[in-house]
Amino acid sequence: MSLLEIDNVTLRFGGLVAVDNVSLKVNEGEVFALVGPNGAGKSTIFNLISRFYDPAGGSIKFDGHDLLKNTADEVPSFGIARTFQNIELFEQATVLQNLLVGRHRHRKTGMLSNIVFSPKAYREELRHRAAVEEVIDFLNLQAYRDKYIGGLPYGVRKVVELGRALASEPKLLLLDEPASGLSVEETQDMAFWIEDIQTQMGISVMMVEHDMGLVSAVSNRVMALSDGKELATGTASEVQSHPAVIEAYLGTGEISKTGTSRA
């Protein structure tokens, strides 16, 4: 059964067609990867799902809800969590506080009971902290628990961002380049975590990634994009050997006869 259905979605920035009639489905419990050269429209698709952009046409449905009818801040309430390509953490807050913001969609108390710290707000706080502690445990973040993000190395921030998304207990996790800037070991850790997220937590994962090693290690299906258009969809090896994909990455091998393309 498909969890996320994107149907013929198009997005234009002025004259540039960033996403051109793309359709895709992410099934429940699978890891789905988007690959493609820079500027192919991978992150743009993420931003469409997050409702940061309004598509010119098409439909985006998640778990029976029409996402296009909702605003960006309502999307997480359906169970979609995401990370960003250039880490977007709350820098002047600790790791713990960052993860707790991830619990925002589960809050049940309002401003008033928060201000007077009512017993209900206190019990809720305990629940949030218990949930966050499991994420800290899962991602081995104990050492950084009370550290400020501003002082953490890049690799740890990447994990914290994954943790913040996990803390919201999503059904679908959108990972925008989870391995960019990570060392080989850190990338391996990330691969194990993605596997665990899929198999143990039962969360579907959709990711944008350039590291084909990671993509082929964890993903069930892969879609290759170029210039906003779908090139091929299938398993990692199928996509990698697809002629259109090879052409997009390496060129056609024909020498340009007009000479204008080089200019």
Add this chain to the structure above:
Amino acid sequence: MRFVFKTSYDADIQLFKHRAQAVWYALLLLLVLATPLYFFVIGDAYLLGEITGVLILAIAGMGLMLLTGHTGLPSLGHATFMALGCYLNINLLGAGVPWLIAFPLSGLIAGVLGTMIALPVLRLHGVYLALATLAMSMLTSDFVVIAEPWTGGIAGAAVPDINIFGAEINRYANPYKFYYVVLFVAILLVWFYRNLLRTPTGRSFTAIRDSEISARAMGINLTRTKAMSFFLSATAAGLAGALFGHSAGYVTNETFDLVMSITLLLMIVIGGLGFIHGAFFGAIVVGIIPVAIANGRSFLATTFDVNINVPGLESALFAFILVCFILFEPMGLYGRWLKIRTYFELFPFYRKDMFKRQKSYLKTDRVQ
């Protein structure tokens, strides 16, 4: 160096990190509760009045701190909300509403009106929001003149005394009681503020400050949350304005002017943006400067027979102090205090660059 071993979630939630901290704050509470005793013994309550003024400024500072330091929205118009609170308080008291109802009500109405004024400008960021609120502050004096039936216009309005269950409290007649009233309000607001910061609402404020885009991606409604922060901030400023009215006794269209708005903002920057302590430290500096200048002047005049009568000396000194802080201690007085404390806690292992990374300014300071 103290290591706190956390064995329950309460260790993170409770107001004090460990017992020693709780003891220090209890001592501080005792000190501020006993302060009037000293002035009572020496029989001169002038300085107590100044301290009360500092507390009132700190209450307004907390309001602005919530908005600027914790939500990342700079405002140069908080004197407007103080004016709202002050004149609402005067009119409600004039209409025969008991002070215990009129005072909180004037804060709340100031909060609601403030939010309504602020909603159109909440879409603006950084320097543009500051400019819009600056414009609001510049209009305040004119509005006070226009609304003469309620404000007394240029002639001004007398502020009635506080009346709690028949006990009349006037700043000059009962400075001790007035101090305790202000102190109670200040402590109550600190408690509210701390509660806010340890619960989802406060965390959504700081989330907006640090990254609007990921705050939205976590399900935080930007407009609603910013409006909430504006409401709480304007409410605190309104309460401070009402107390300021009681403290001044008489308010005119020039009481809540642009200079006061700017002073409030500078105050929280000097105190330390993003810390509740910052509002108090900043208020102390703002409260001390005029007293220090007056004392210094009379000292020079009596001992060296030197008379310094430079107009605008206070503003110049204030501006100089501010420039020094922005250049040398962007974390404010509270940041300096943290560094000194860490130095002694880690002695002799403190390194000069320990706070280097956190020197990155709050998003509030950046022009977006």
